[in-house]
Amino acid sequence: MASTYSFDIVSDFDRQELVNAIDQTQREVKTRYDLKTTDTEIELGEDNITINTDSEFTLQTVHTVLQQKAVKRNLSLKIFDYGKIESASGSRVRQVITLKKGISKEIGKDITKLLRDELKKVQGSIQGDAVRVSSKSKDDLQEAIALIKNQDWPVALQFTNYR
Incomplete structure (x- = not known):
């Protein structure tokens, strides 16, 4: 596991x-x-x-x-x-x-800041034109997805490589 x-x-x-x-x-x-x-x-x-x-x-x-x-x-x-x-x-x-394709540095910073401020057990890191979100709990990741979906971002966001 x-x-x-x-x-x-x-x-x-x-x-x-x-x-x-x-x-x-x-x-x-x-x-x-x-x-x-x-x-x-x-x-x-x-x-x-x-x-x-x-x-x-x-x-x-x-x-x-x-x-x-x-x-x-x-x-x-x-x-x-x-x-x-x-x-x-x-x-x-x-x-x-x-x-438009890829997440810009500014939007990536905004996403990681939102995760840092709202969810203490979740870490976000910018990796090129994507943002990797990690946590020890799958429930915390589900909360992070819900939090990000509730925001209005200037780009279309998808969630991939959930593991």
Whole structure:
């Protein structure tokens, strides 16, 4: 039996689910009567999504469709970091949506500080872009998960490697 138990807090998303959500969005854009003639392009890059369309109104509509498809595929909307809307050639607009992945140092510090202040028997440590939480009791780890879930963090958090 292990003397200490632990789990990792990470901020990640299922890339294949994102690919599927974007594919569904593209199909809906091509078939919807109000978006069919806009010649909208949605491109998935390594760490961003680029939307190129004919107006800001159409861009907002595409955002709505993309968000609906992402939610249906259990993707958090916190992974999307919407950039500035830019003018593109031919009176079109372009927007780059950065995909947020990993926990920043500041958020990691906030998580470990919250654990230190609220739960005395739990230790949190920052390990790269994840936070490892350890304790001698599984019950304390369950309390830590509940405490972290009750907070509103600027990134989507998942709990992995529970052992």
